[in-house]
Amino acid sequence: MDARGTTDRARGERLLQLAIAAGDVFIIATATLLAAAQRFDVPIIPVTNDINSIAVSVGPWIVIAWVLANVVRGTYARAHVGVGTVEYARVLSAAGLTAGAIGISSYLTKFELSRIFFVLMFLIGVPMLLLWRWSARRIVHVLHHRGHLLTKVLISGSEERIDEVATVLRREKWLGFQIIGALVPTSATATETPGGVPVIGFTNETAPNALASEADLVLFAEGAFPSPVDFRRIAWDLEGHDVQMAVVPSLSDISSGRMAMRPVGGLPLVHVEPPQSLAASRGLKRAFDLVGASIALLLASPVMLVFALLTKLQDGGPALFRQTRVGRDGQLFECLKFRSMVVDAEARLSSIGHLNKNAEGVLFKAQNDPRITRVGAVMRRFSIDELPQLMNVINGDMSLVGPRPALPAEVRRYEIDVQRRLHVRPGLTGLWQVSGRSDLSWDDTVRLDLYYVDNWSIVQDLSILARTVHAVFASHGAY
Template identity: 85%
Template sequence: MGQAVRQPGAILLDLNARVDERRATDRSRSQRLLQLGIAAGDVIVILAATVLAGLRHIDVPVLPVTNDVNTLALSVGPWVILAWMLANVVRGTYTKAHLGVGTVEYARVLGAAGLTAGAIGIASYLTKFELSRGFFVLLFLVGVPGLLVWRWSARRLVHGLHHRGHLLTKVIISGSESRIDEVASVLRREKWLGFTIIGALVPASRPVKATPGGVPVLGFTNETASNALASEADLVLFTEGSFPSAVDFRRIAWDLEGHDVQMAVVPSLSDISSGRMAMHPVGGLPLVHVEPPQSLAASRGLKRMFDVVGAGVALVLASPVMIVFALLTKLQDRGPILFRQTRVGRDGELFECLKFRSMVVDAEARLSGISHLNKNAEGVLFKAEHDPRITRVGAIMRRFSIDELPQLINVINGDMSLVGPRPALPAEVRRYETDVQRRLHVRPGLTGLWQVSGRSDLSWEDTVRLDLYYVDNWSIVQDLTILARTVHAVFASNGAY
């Protein structure tokens, strides 16, 4: 008997299935290569830490031999690498949902290191293996910072690829027009996330060609699966108005089953850190518990101790630079070295904020004559990219934020914090709206979230949004992260004027 002739419709369906399968394979391959690349970097760092710890057998100046090093230290090296990598897998440090986003990845790397240290300690005790204490300590003293630096470097590389249009995730946003535009504005602002918006899905009762924010409408929410597949989307973001009931969402998930299309739900919550949210399913309902804002904790003992110790150390380290620029400022025009200005601190208390003078002596008197240069006419701050009042020495200090180093004294005195919202002028505070006044619930900071997110290039609205996010979501980990990002922001000099 002859072979049956396939119908054209069946051939077309088969061809579409093959195209979809090839796209899924390509995306999966790219994701796997990224995960394997990061894992390979981890192996290299752990191997280097193991070898460096074992080199304490050799009499070299930087790694002197100590009495507790024994000849068996290097023999356990392969097992240490295997155990550490297994701990990384168990702790989910290679999960694609957390690679390159937020602090969860770093927390899991630290958790894996702790798990490895505990496993090595327990195994050595149970087997009565006399592992060198020096080897053990040096292994983690080198390995943990090395892994964190490597993960940070890999993240910067991926973010750079995203900015150049590589490894992008094509996104469809489903829901009401207003929520679509809110989510779209965040994804467009945070380009480092690697999301590119290809369209939107709106309720059938609102047939439009585009949202008010300019996102093209591809179809309706009751045809989510077909639109996602037709547009070759990688991710569908469901916002408010995406589906009338949980049953409809379940059906969408069924329709997308077997296709390489991810789904994510954007709750009607914004500017709340993951540390304040916890998912607790109750009776099939995914309840999201939200912890109270952290503004009170951001003004108490732990943060104050962190500020005093950190500012003291920074003041000692920065003193040579401060002395040099103090002399340069004095020699330039014989004017005062410090610029003292009344600012508003926590709970509206006034204090004298210290800075190295970076402008001419009569800068305040000249302000009215350059009001036309203000880039922030809609906000309460004065921003001029080329302010003629800035001196030559002042321009250098501003470029690297050296002019703000005297504020370390304000931190020690308790008027300011190392990290916090920008210290505002009384005239600015008088123009604050009710919500903006919440910035005054904590001490103003020498650096802050808005400074490391664009500095003077940010709009007033973005500055307020970032400051309020910091006040409500404070944590010591976030402070450390902001301080680390400050170093990069200062040397990059983006938005510094």
């Protein structure tokens, strides 16, 4: 990509930010109008004046204030748009900031703002804003996959660390990072790293190499500079050029929510909160599971009834398949699923061992398992066979979100670190589900599960549940 390509990318990013902002304005204005159009007689929230007159007099100011709150909270920042949960959290924070400002202003000016109007505006506007941001994110990811709005990345550091970073960036293509080369210490002599990243220069000439290669971003991994003074000089050399800089810390698999940068005497200290495995097993998550599973079970009941009948009619066998799994802290429980295989599937397992795609791991994975029935294939494609596990969630054996429920035979083969997956309840869905399902290697499955256990949060659970819907209908890795 030449300089013109870099300019087009920057222009594209600005247009994307403007498009998101325009969508926010439209949604906030729509929510305001819809709130003004409603008429409800709620005894505990009396209507104190005409809602239409309020919409006309203060509606435009509310729209402006809400958009400005999004600007102040940085919801349009390039670093957060399309990546992670920070964008969603800041959208919610901006809504809370707006609600607080409206409430305080109404109190101080003694303005009789309709409570119905106030409540409805946020009940309508906040979900619509989150849905819009999610939709915009999907569009950005599609553009990245098609080679648009890519960020040209130059990785600087030791060859080993460069390959570790490159592996992540190549795996997560939706991030839109295009690796153009590596900068290694002067002691290195290879023309490319062991992972196949071409070496285009040395770390002692980072700025000239970044400018010559027209990189959009320089990632500094371990070994990229010998001292903080050298990094500061690199920053000086890149000042005034459209080149971003990011440092990859030696820490890995730690969410941004657990890290906080607190400069002390000019020394940037990264404070890391303890792992969240205990919080992931307490009351808030349990309440979230009970409410969510109860609602999901009520909505899914018709579909479950249909497939239970189809499974029974197909071969006369039981509709449900009960299997002993390992729950939190190693406790055994009966995991419920719709039977998707023939009745004697367990007995036939030894005869199809040659089909196992995961011989190096502890799981059995066969893309064309002959034991799967026709009805079972449909259920597996859309994860319908796992819906009975909602009862396991209500009973407290499982959670809506968590690590994959393991078999006792698998757990007996766990290494010490992998046993940490058992510190929380297994999940009906999880990071493994939304990141590839059966297409994942055993190492990737473990990495994702351990990341979830250590970095649990309600916001992450909500994000995983939303991504699960897309993963299920896309059916990637479902077999």
